[in-house]
Amino acid sequence: MIFHAFLIKYAEIAIKGKNRYLFEDALVKQMRLALEPVEGDFRVIKEQGRVYVLCPEEYDFDEAVEALQRVFGIVGISPVVIYEDQGFEQMGKDVVSCMKARYPEFSGTFKVYTRRARKSYPINSMEVSASLGRLILDAFPEASVDVHNPQLTLSVEIREKIYVYSETIPGPGGMPVGTNGKAMLLLSGGIDSPVAGYMIAKRGVKIDAVYFHAPPYTSERAKQKVVDLAKLVARYSGPIRLHVVNFTDIQLYIYDQCPHEELTIIMRRYMMRIAEHFAKKCGCLGLITGESIGQVASQTLQSLAATNEVCTLPVYRPVIGFDKQEIVEISRKIDTFETSIQPFEDCCTIFVAKHPVTKPNLNVIHRSETKLEEKIDQLMEEALSTVEVIEIN
Amino acid sequence: MEVYFDNSATTRCYDSVKDIVVKAMTEDFGNPSAMHLKGVEAEKYIKSSAESLARLLKVQEKEILFTSGGTESDNLALIGAAFANKRSGNHIITTSVEHPAVSQPALFLQEQGFEVTYLPVDSRGVVKMDALKAVLREDTILVSVMYVNNEVGAVMPVEEIAALVHEKSPKALFHVDAIQAFGKYRIYPKKMGIDLLSVSGHKIHGPKGVGFLYINEKAKIQPQILGGGQQGGMRSGTDNVPGIAGLGAAAVEIYKNLEENVENMYRLKEHIAQGLEKIGDIRINGMDLREGAPQILSISVMGVRSEVLLHSLEERGIYVSAGSACSSHKRKPSATLAAMGMSKDQIESTVRLSFCEENTIEEADYFLQVMGELVPMLRRYSRR
Numbered sequence A: 001m002i003f004h005a006f007l008i009k010y011a012e013i014a015i016k017g018k019n020r021y022l023f024e025d026a027l028v029k030q031m032r033l034a035l036e037p038v039e040g041d042f043r044v045i046k047e048q049g050r051v052y053v054l055c056p057e058e059y060d061f062d063e064a065v066e067a068l069q070r071v072f073g074i075v076g077i078s079p080v081v082i083y084e085d086q087g088f089e090q091m092g093k094d095v096v097s098c099m100k101a102r103y104p105e106f107s108g109t110f111k112v113y114t115r116r117a118r119k120s121y122p123i124n125s126m127e128v129s130a131s132l133g134r135l136i137l138d139a140f141p142e143a144s145v146d147v148h149n150p151q152l153t154l155s156v157e158i159r160e161k162i163y164v165y166s167e168t169i170p171g172p173g174g175m176p177v178g179t180n181g182k183a184m185l186l187l188s189g190g191i192d193s194p195v196a197g198y199m200i201a202k203r204g205v206k207i208d209a210v211y212f213h214a215p216p217y218t219s220e221r222a223k224q225k226v227v228d229l230a231k232l233v234a235r236y237s238g239p240i241r242l243h244v245v246n247f248t249d250i251q252l253y254i255y256d257q258c259p260h261e262e263l264t265i266i267m268r269r270y271m272m273r274i275a276e277h278f279a280k281k282c283g284c285l286g287l288i289t290g291e292s293i294g295q296v297a298s299q300t301l302q303s304l305a306a307t308n309e310v311c312t313l314p315v316y317r318p319v320i321g322f323d324k325q326e327i328v329e330i331s332r333k334i335d336t337f338e339t340s341i342q343p344f345e346d347c348c349t350i351f352v353a354k355h356p357v358t359k360p361n362l363n364v365i366h367r368s369e370t371k372l373e374e375k376i377d378q379l380m381e382e383a384l385s386t387v388e389v390i391e392i393n
Numbered sequence B: 001m002e003v004y005f006d007n008s009a010t011t012r013c014y015d016s017v018k019d020i021v022v023k024a025m026t027e028d029f030g031n032p033s034a035m036h037l038k039g040v041e042a043e044k045y046i047k048s049s050a051e052s053l054a055r056l057l058k059v060q061e062k063e064i065l066f067t068s069g070g071t072e073s074d075n076l077a078l079i080g081a082a083f084a085n086k087r088s089g090n091h092i093i094t095t096s097v098e099h100p101a102v103s104q105p106a107l108f109l110q111e112q113g114f115e116v117t118y119l120p121v122d123s124r125g126v127v128k129m130d131a132l133k134a135v136l137r138e139d140t141i142l143v144s145v146m147y148v149n150n151e152v153g154a155v156m157p158v159e160e161i162a163a164l165v166h167e168k169s170p171k172a173l174f175h176v177d178a179i180q181a182f183g184k185y186r187i188y189p190k191k192m193g194i195d196l197l198s199v200s201g202h203k204i205h206g207p208k209g210v211g212f213l214y215i216n217e218k219a220k221i222q223p224q225i226l227g228g229g230q231q232g233g234m235r236s237g238t239d240n241v242p243g244i245a246g247l248g249a250a251a252v253e254i255y256k257n258l259e260e261n262v263e264n265m266y267r268l269k270e271h272i273a274q275g276l277e278k279i280g281d282i283r284i285n286g287m288d289l290r291e292g293a294p295q296i297l298s299i300s301v302m303g304v305r306s307e308v309l310l311h312s313l314e315e316r317g318i319y320v321s322a323g324s325a326c327s328s329h330k331r332k333p334s335a336t337l338a339a340m341g342m343s344k345d346q347i348e349s350t351v352r353l354s355f356c357e358e359n360t361i362e363e364a365d366y367f368l369q370v371m372g373e374l375v376p377m378l379r380r381y382s383r384r
Helices: A017-035 A061-068 A088-102 A125-139 A192-202 A220-237 A248-257 A260-281 A301-308 A324-333 A362-370 A376-385 B015-026 B037-057 B070-084 B100-111 B129-135 B158-168 B241-254 B258-279 B306-315 B325-329 B335-339 B344-348 B361-380
Strands: A005-009 A043-047 A050-054 A076-083 A109-116 A152-158 A162-165 A182-186 A206-213 A240-246 A388-392 B064-067 B091-095 B115-119 B140-146 B173-177 B196-200 B211-215 B282-285 B296-301 B350-354
Touching: A005 A061, A005 A162, A017 A043, A017 A050, A017 A061, A061 A076, A076 A088, A088 A125, A088 A152, A088 A162, A109 A125, A125 A152, A182 A192, A182 A260, A192 A206, A192 A220, A192 A324, A206 A220, A206 A260, A220 A240, A220 A388, A240 A376, A248 A260, A248 A376, A260 A301, A260 A362, A260 A376, A301 A362, B015 B037, B015 B241, B037 B064, B037 B241, B064 B070, B064 B241, B070 B100, B070 B140, B070 B173, B070 B196, B070 B211, B091 B100, B100 B115, B100 B140, B115 B129, B129 B158, B140 B158, B158 B173, B258 B282, B258 B296, B258 B361, B306 B350, B306 B361, B335 B344, B344 B350
Parallel strands: A109 A152, A182 A206, A206 A240, B091 B115, B091 B140, B140 B173, B173 B196
Antiparallel strands: A005 A050, A005 A076, A043 A050, A076 A162, A152 A162, A240 A388, B064 B211, B196 B211, B282 B296, B296 B350
16 A cells, blocks of 8 residues: 555644744654655645645655654654545545555444545535445445544545545654754763663754763774764754763873772763863753763762762753663663663773762862862863864764 | 784785785686686686695695685584584584684584583693593594684694594594684694694785685585585585685785794794883783794783773774784673683783784884883873
8 A cells, every 4th residue: 555645743742832833843844854864755744733744756665654753743653545536426435445455354443534624625524424434334344333432543634635544653752853952962882871862852952962082091983882872863863963072181180180989070070061161162051961860879969969060051861760771771762772782991981990989078079179270271171172073964 | 103913813915815806806707607618717716726725735625615714614614523423422622712713613512412622721822732631532523623822822732632632532523723823834734634624814815705624535524504506515605706716825925935924923023022021010921932823922011901002002003902803892801811810900901912924123113112102101090
C-alpha cells in the first residue's frame, strides 16, 4: 500500500494560546530538517490547524517514519492515502478498496470518522460516515460498528482531495526544538551526558556542547567518540556547535598546587566556568549536565553545591534523580549506549584520587583555589582562546 | 620528524609490492577461475607467488594455502586440524601467551568438547619445555606454539618443541604461528618438523587482507570456508589475486638482505636500550636483546601509564604501541605480560617498540631525545 502523505499529530503545542503559530512553525522547520537526508520529495505544509507531510513521488517509507519519530513535538504520525474527489460513489469504492488492501480479513469493530475541511462538500460529515460505514459492513460481513470503543477508526478528511487514514505511529512527544531557547551541554564520553542533552532538547531547547580534551592523557579516539555522540544527539536536537577545550594545562596546574583529593571538585569548578563562558557567548540560557545524585564522589549533594557555586546561569540536570539503569535504558533507546561504552579514558578519571573528597567544604575549596592565583587566569585565557569549534549537523 | 616504531602492528607496503598489486587490479584483473585468457593471466600471479613462497620455505607449492591473513590461517590451523583429527584424540596443547587469533579458536574448541592445555612461560615469555614434556600424551592431536611472541618478542624453541611433540605424541600436528617470525628468521618447516605454519602479508611490507597457511601434504585439515571449491576445495572464495601477488613479492623482497637487515635491527634495539638506561627506572622485558626477536623491544616505563606515554610520543610524531595494537579496543591487561609474572603496575606501564629495516639510528636518537624530555615530566603527574 502506498501512502501519499503523513498527518502529524501534536499535543502540547495546541495549548500554547496565541503563541501557537510559533510552535507550529518550529515544528514544520524541524520536520523539514529531519526529512532532508531522506530519499524522496517531501513537502511539509501547515493547513487549517494540521501539519501534513506530502510525498507525491516515490520515497522510503520506513526511513521517513524513522526521521519523523525523532522530531520532538510530534505525538503521532498517521500515514494517509489520498484519492481524487470523483464524486461520493467513487469515494465509497476507494474507501472500501483501501480497507481491503490494508485489512484484508477485517472482522473486528470499527467506526468511520469524517471531517469536512471543505465545507462546500454537498454531504455533511455524519452522513458521509454513516454511508461509508454501511459500505464497509457490506464488504466485510464479519465486521461490526462500535462508535464508542472501536478497534479500528477509519478517518476520512474531505479536503480538495480525499484523505483516508486508520493508524497512528507514536512520535517522541516533547516540544519542537527551537521553541525554548538554547543551553550548553557539558558532554563527556560517558552514558549520562548524551541522555541529559536529549532530555533537554526534547523540551524544545536547542543544544550546544562543550567537551574537555586533555591530550596526551586523553586520546584522539576519545575526542572522536564525543564527536560521534554529539552526532547521535544531533539527530534529535538538530545542529550542535561543539566546543573542544584543551584542558591539560589547567588540570596539571591544579594537580601541582592543590590537595589531590580535591582535584576532581576544583577541576569541575573550572569546567563549569569555561562552559559558562561559552554558553554566554553563544546566547545559551543555561548549562546542562548528566549528573545524578550520589553516582560518584563528585555528584554528592555537597559536591554538586560546590560545582554549582561558580555558575550564574541555571544548571539543568535532567537525570538527577535517575538510577544508572534508568539512564542506560534511555541511552539504549536513543542509540548512544554502544558509543558511550567504548573504553577511552576521559579527563575526569585520569588523575582521580583513590579517595576523593565526597563532602567538600566550600571554605576549604576556596582556600585551595587561592593557591592557583598566580597562573590560573593566564591558563584560562589560553584554554578559552585555543578552543576548537566543530559544527555537528 | 615522523618515526614509525609500530612495525609489528603493520608495515608500510614496499613500492614494488604496490606496483604489482596495482597491476593485478587494473590490468590483469581476471578471475583466475575463469576459463578464458583473462583468467589464465590472473592465475599466473597466484602460481608465481606460491612458487616464491615454496622456494623460501623449501616446501611444495601445493602445500601453500592462501588465506585472508594471519587470523584466518590460525583459525583454520586450529579448528581445521582439531575437527579433521577428532578420531585420533581429543587433546590440544597451546601456550598462555598466544595471540587471540590462536587463543580464541582454542577456547572455541574447548567449548566444543576438546581438552585444551595451556603451557606456562618463564619470566622472559619463553614456553617451559619441562611443562610441555609433562603434558604431551598419546591422544594429543594438535600442538600450537607461536614462533615469536608479538608483545615481548620472545623466541620459542620451535625445533626442540617439534622434536619432542613428534616423539611423544606421534599423532599430533605441530602448528606454528609465525606471523611475527616470517621475514626475520629463515624457516624450513620440513627440516624443523613443523606441520602447519601461519603467515600474514601486512607484517612483511605486503598488503593487508592476505596471508597463507603452510599445510604439510600429509596433514589432515578440515576446510572452514565452503563454496566454489577454489584452492583444491580447501578454501573457497575467489582468489585475492592482487593480495596474493603482493604477498609473494613482499616475501621475496624481505628475504633478499635478511641477515644484514636483522643485524641492523639488533643494533637499533641495543642502541635504544642503552639510551633508555640513562633515563632510569625503565625495564626491558623479555629475553636478552640478542636472543629475542630483532624487531621487538618491550619496555616498561615505571610510573607512566602506557596510554599516556603513547599519546605523548604521538604528539611528537613517534608511533609505538601499548601492549598489542589489537588489544587497544579493550581495556583488559595483557594476558601475555600477566603470564610472564609481571605486576599490574608494570603491565600498565608497558609499551612495545617494533622496528623494520627502514628505521634508522637517527630515528632512534630522536626517540631517545624525546623520551628524555617526556618521561620526567610525565612521572611528575600520576595517579596518587
